[in-house]
Amino acid sequence: MINTNPSNAMRFRTKFVMTAVFSILFTAVAANFFKISVLENKEYQEKANDQHFASISITAHRGSIYDKNGVALAKSATVYTVFVDPKQFKEDKKRLSNLIEKRNLDKANGTYEPKYDEEGKEIDALPASIDEVIDQVTEFVSVKLEISQRKFIDAIEKEGQYVKLKEKVEKNTVDEISQYFDDLGFISIGYDEDTKRYYPQQDLAASVVGYTNGNVSYGVEAYYDEYLSGIDGRTISAKDSHGNALPYKYSKTYDPKDGSDVYLTIDREIQYILEKHLKEMSDEHYIKNRACAILMNPKTGAVMGMATYPSYDLNNTGELNTDMLLEKIYAEENKYNPTEKETEEFEAEALERQKRNKCISERYEPGSVFKVITAAATLEEKTIDTEKWSHYCSGVERLMDGNKPFDIHCHERYTGHGVVNFQDALTKSCNPAFMELGKILGADRFHSYFEAFGFLEKTGIDLPAEAYGDIPPLVKTDSREAMSHIDLAYSSFGQCETVTPIELITACSAVVNGGYLLKPYVVDKVVDGDGNIVLKNERTVRRQVISEDTSEKMRQALENVVNGNKTGNVYIKGYAIGGKSGTSERRSEKEVMRNDIDNNDTEGTGMEYGASYMCFAPADDPELILLVLGDMPYAGNQQYYGSSVAKPCAANILEEILPYLGINPEYNEQERENLDIKVPILTGSSIDDAIKQLDEKGIKHKEFGNGIEVVEQSPMTGKSMAKDGCIYLYTEKLSESEKMVQVPYLIGVSPQVANESLSAYDLNYVAKGVLSAQDGTAVKKQSYDGGTYVPRGTVIELEFETETFTD
The missing domain is CATH 3.90.1310.10 (Penicillin-binding protein 2a (Domain 2))
Incomplete structure (x- = not known):
């Protein structure tokens, strides 16, 4: 019998609905529980940990x-x-x-009962x-x-x-x-x-x-x-x-x-030497855009010293060391009376530039140092017969810019170099000759070597913020015209392209180390707390750019550059050195671009210059290579050339570093004949023994006093002086005034005149940078100013230079 009671049907529907609702709710709760406990477990665990755990780093x-x-x-x-x-x-x-x-x-x-110590002071007051x-x-x-x-x-x-x-x-x-x-x-x-x-x-x-x-x-x-x-x-x-x-x-x-x-890989002592002489160069030549220097092992790429001057105190990074960079920014922005807001912005920018490593982060026109690269490419490609090739330099080379004549001058602007061969072109740094070499190479090959030597990429040095070079492209782009024949002419002697100092020294290392472009590095190793070496940097070859044979020829050619013009290059007695100076127009700088309206005639347009010098030693098997750059020296006295600014700095650096590294001098016959002599110990000896010892060594001497024992000598022992110098022996104590003589003014005189003048004043000298017997030179600096009073016999250090070399 079928139950048709309405109340039973209603109860059944209610149970069904409730069951369905509870099933849905249970499913929702279960799904949410699964989501929290499984899918989002990590997130909620972290929240729980935040509530139940405190964490201190x-x-x-x-x-x-x-x-x-x-x-x-x-x-x-x-x-x-x-x-x-x-x-x-x-x-x-x-x-x-x-x-x-x-x-x-x-x-x-x-009821208060205080307690007192032995001195009557209340305890625990x-x-x-x-x-x-x-x-x-x-x-x-x-x-x-x-x-x-x-x-x-x-x-x-x-x-x-x-x-x-x-x-x-x-x-x-x-x-x-x-x-x-x-x-x-x-x-x-x-x-x-x-x-x-x-x-x-x-x-x-x-x-x-x-x-x-x-x-x-x-x-x-x-x-x-x-x-x-x-x-x-x-x-x-x-x-x-x-x-x-x-x-x-x-x-x-x-x-x-x-x-x-x-x-x-940097040695503190070498670093100090670099920075000391960069400061001297910057102060003497009023460098406007900082100076820098890199000393590197050309065989490995290990950087032995890398300096930018002015530097800054790492313990006080918020302070400007000098106003140099601030004044540079004023010049760029043409703001010499800035507002307070502009001053704040300029100072912030100057602080940021001060922290920048100029050696790797800033580009410049390399000038004639780049002729080393053009010469190496020429030899590698065999585009000329170096035994027969020659070029006539009249002082100017005329190119056509469409229908307009375009003149490019040599640094020997008015007289020219006349007929030069390949070695002459390099030694005399002849711009027209290198324009011809660049033209023979052609834009395609020139560009390929610019790239092969690494100027269109970072060197990969283990430092941040590295920049890389630039040159007009071979093919026109949306933003730049293709390299023209005029661009090629300028590029051949280092004027149209820009490079970084680290790129240039790495490329020059490849020229002299057998042709291998290396990856430079400043860190030797990383050692963990247990003494384990976790990282070790070693020689890394990026590619071979030129052959061993070409590299050998370039080493010889660059050594000939130094020997062919000792006063215009880094020449140090007893050391075989190869080198090349460079002077460039800094057309890429903002203030120069603004002032340089007619780039065919730079006179009166506010031109700035880059003065540089590259050298390596020993020339036949280089153990070190050095690049010095003085960026934008004072140009008013016409002494802005690499040979005047950077070369003396490089010479001073090498004179200290070569002995420090244990690289001993090896003198040739001419150098031995003109070798300086070391002053022997004579104080305390009898006057007769002292005279005998000096006579045996062929050293001139003068005696003062009637005693029988040398109580004082000048120069003091350990000093060096020219071989024809004189030692002064005192057998009696004299007053200071009796021993003092006046130093003559010698700037501009020849070595012979300098020697005669100092001898007449009872003084000695030592020549710095050249042989004392070398002709065609004049005194550029003397260690004691003319008019100064010094003890008789004092050694005056003289620096000689050829004033006419302007590269």
């Missing part, structure tokens, strides 16, 4: 940076982050307040009131941490258990604060260990070492940050339901892994 000690000999250039010292626990501070305050109130009550009741304590604590902390009192007051009034007061606090300051709070019985001040970066050598190699302040970094500090920074540790502690940290047993500490140490 422990900073890893950053690795140190050393020079090749282990001299520290960058180190990390332990400092501290000082924090306050506001909750504990309130409890400390309440406890001390209760003690003060009890003391005051005991005093009122007459309490302050007058808790307000007085808080005022004293606030003032003490603000003074010691150099923060405002308001900051400390706000910190202790906050909720929670951790408010940071100051980072990078020195240990002695932390010790003072700790002792102060211990004396109060307060436990609410805490300290987290941290590290602070400092640079013991201050501004030495600043553009290479770089710096880091946690947010930005430069130099090696930036490039090798992955190795230097290490891995921070962490302390994780449990929190109760109110968010308070549970006791220490509920915490776990993961120790930090300190960073690895980095060892440079």
